Amino acid sequence: MVQERPVRVERRLLAILAADVAGYSRLMHSDEEATHARLTTLLVEAVHPAIAEHGGRIVKNTGDGFLAEFPSAVEAVRGALQFQTRVSELTLGDAEDRRIAFRVGINIGDVIVEPHDIFGDGVNIAARLESIATAGGICISLSVYDQIQGKVDVEVVDLSDQVLKNISRPVRAFAVATRGSFSTIVTAPDIARHSSSPPRLSIVVLPFSNLSGDPDQDYFVDGVTETLTTDLSRIRGAFVVARNSAFSYKGKSIDIRQVGRELNVRYVLEGSVQRRGNRLRVNVQLVDAQTGSHVWAERFDKPVADLFDIQDEIVSLLANALNSQLIEAEARRAQLSMHPDATDLVFQGFACTYKGATREYMSQARNFFERALKIDPESVGALVGMARVDFAMGAAVLVHDRVERLSAAEANAIRAVSLAPDYPWAHLILGGVQIFTNRAVRGIAEFEQVLRLDRNCADAHAYTGLAKVFLGRAPESEAHVVEAFRLSPRDIAAYQWTHILGSASIHLGEYVQAISWLRRSLDANRNFPPTHFLLAATLGLLGTRDEARAVATAGLALNPSFTIRLFRAFSASDNATYLAGRERVCEGMRLAGVPED
Template sequence: MRYLFEAFAFDTDRRELHRGTDVVSIAPQVFDLLDYLIRNRERVVSKDDLISAIWNGRIVSDAALTTRLNIARSAIGDTGHEQRLIKTLPRKGFRFVGPVLEAQDPAGGVVADNPVEPSKVALTLPDKPSIAVLAFQNMSGDPDQEYFADGMAEDILTGLSRHRWLFVIARNSSFTYKGRAVDVRQVGRELGVRYVLEGSIRRFSTRVRFTAQLVDTATGNHVWGEKYDGKAEDLFDLQDRITEAVVGILEPTIQLAEIERTRRKRPENLGAYDYYLRAQALTDAFTRNSVQAMLNNCLQAITLDPTFAPAYALAARAYIQRHTQGWVVDEPREHAEVLDLVERGLRADRLDPLMLGTAGHCFAWFAHDLAKGIAYIDEALSVNPNHAHAYLQSGVVRTRAGDTEVAIKHLNHARRLSPRDSRGYAIFQALALAHQLGGNLEMASDWAHRAVQHNPNYLPGWVVLASSAASIGRDAEAKAAAQTLLGLDPQFSIRRLIRRYPIAMRDKFEPYYEGLRRAGVPD
């Protein structure tokens, strides 16, 4: 049997690992380890499973097993950080997660001396969004600019690989198409990916223009495209800025495309990721029914795959929405439920930035531990410095901790990373509150207006609009905002607001509460 994945062919009969026409040197024990993981790729195999199969049950140290796994990853171009092909599931085991095609040997058991490169065979798609970043074209006519084009593609690829919900093809596979005219649909088949990012760079006079397109490999249609211009004075600074912008916009773009794809699926064909996407599509509706449906879909995803951390994070977000909208019925029970979800999500994947950031948000809101919340959010940002939602969460929690200067900086960075974010209303509301606490009342009112215009069902937007408008003497506007927020939550009061959210410095929030009193919000 030959197993084909990425640029590799794994031949169990000849006990050889090929990359293209080259044989990769690999120790027998490491070969057996890869063989076992690939054959059992539909499940998580435990440490005991591996020891029984590879070492015949002999006592083996964790260090020895880790060493063999690292060697196996290295042989197939993977790393312990990326875990693109071999994934470690803490306290559970290991799984080969790369898309694999099984190929029988030719009749008679004779294998050609030059095996067929797996890139010529259509690979099955993985069970999460998959993307290949092709080498960008240097349109400058200057060979010396080749390094800049390659560096740009590599940086974007690295930025995307930090999003653990994405399956990102390694550079050594996607760059094999460099300098060739290829159909992206062919690339999709050969690399087993749903999306391809291609681009070009042109330098003229003192400026550089970068063009990028995201293409659906099933149809060949463009999902997204953009041009970026900048001065060529500092190429590396320009490279960093473009990389940040492209990575930031690709995350929501790909998720929207995946949500649309999942909507067309029949319910009986849904997997864990599909249920997660259905929940994702409901996140901005802010109605009781949408929040309940969002939670139900997440719980279905968790049932199908208890190791899928983003589903825990999104389920926790459903509880956050209930909390902010005033829909909590049994506060102690729901707080315990959401904190349990967070702990289970962290056990499932301690490196998922969405899970880490959401854990921080929940520890701040539901355990009233702002310091712990900020620590987890900062960890999310260290794992993925391009994670727009973690910057939003940082701004929200840091505002409550009284650090409005850093909060505003992080919220503006979230806007820069994801300028078309569907969660714009949350960013705008958080900016309004941070500016109001910082004493910039006019700017606070402006951001509050943007928040309620972006999502009129989002109650916190009306709260900060009522307070900021009253604080600058716009009494009629403040009273109208107060009436709207009381329509969304008839039980809303300043006392409930104080109890609902933790704050580090009460005196800093007193003018905010006074603005609500002037607007007519009950004490």
């Protein structure tokens, strides 16, 4: 009897791409025919050409998606990037709740091949990677990541090991993003649509290590950790893991990404305290819990005085630094999102304002905040952001309609306060508007309210110093600004604080000291036009005309419409002492060659 040979199974090593439409059931429920027609158009105009161009083949359609094979992982990723970009362009004008976006997963596997289908573990993994991708996103396996390194010009974010449904072993996954703005493409590193994904601004402060070799110092080190945990919780929108959970890791060797998974946080702050003689050294680092990469690190050296006072000072330093660092980190994450929500846009807007008070940066910031308000008209962050932009443009003399801008800033700040009475930044902007509109006493009261809500708000102290200049009490300004620097010596807004000190010095007739402060301001941030003009005026008053003109020219490059008439047309105060000082500034500007009209 002749034994029949078994049918030979054809196998191939392929790059497998699985894709589906995010929220397809919801879209079909809303409008079946329109959704079907739009999906067909996108497949024909964007997906099919990109796959064919990169040597791929659609194996089968799956109703709301498709399965494709490629002979190369590099071409699979390039094809996915191409059609995701094109889909994004074609749907840019669509309403948010009707926009079609694909999720993509790519894996390499040795699979069983049939004419109209492919089978195997490699296919299943591609499908599961697709399920954890964001709308408009691409998620790849470690095998794909290894193949595309150095060959495809993309950035990837390590999502670490993922436990995928019906896959027996964890799979190392990566999110892919193009280098560019959020509007061009395509993925986000976090899996935000899952209820278990870490919240924005979520952080755990791990117990700081005591490196002093003295167990009696543990109480102080633990106190820094506990107080910092409390103070960070005051950041609006922050999710801070409670002290008891954080201290469960004390004294243990830990893996940051594991901590992130166990506590469901995006960021981990760890640090150490070392006492040597009469000095304390504090080392801190902020780590992305999903990738294990460092976001920020800093070292503080402080003389030891009263330990409780120094503990409060260290906490203030860290809280102020972390506030801006977390917002900038979230802004970088938001840039990778194809369809940012209101909070994503707010983070990006504030990151723009940090760069400096120029028309360019303020215009960029306004765009983000306006888009956020279209999505959520009651977004407190966006309202405060809009107020901040208008306040900055009015206060820095970047526009001719200063009164209108400051009025708009006040209206948005008041609305934000009505929605969130305990939000310090809303009160801070409101106070800022008041001191620039001849209501300095009321402004100081707002700053006092800010400090009741957030004792670490260094800006409230600095703005109080500016209010004292407007009240004709410039000698009192320095103490307030010095307190701001004590709380946050490396603050991103420090260039404004040295500007305030320079302004106070001019009003006191201390021109040499004013020049010193104003140069420090420009060293910290050259994108603040008022400092250029104030320094030019001071140099002009001292007779250093050539340098004064050069500085004035630099200021006009940042703010070409600035004139002395525009500067004088709006007075922050009617105090006689202040007005006399302002006239000296105007005279100095004339000597520096600043245009009169």
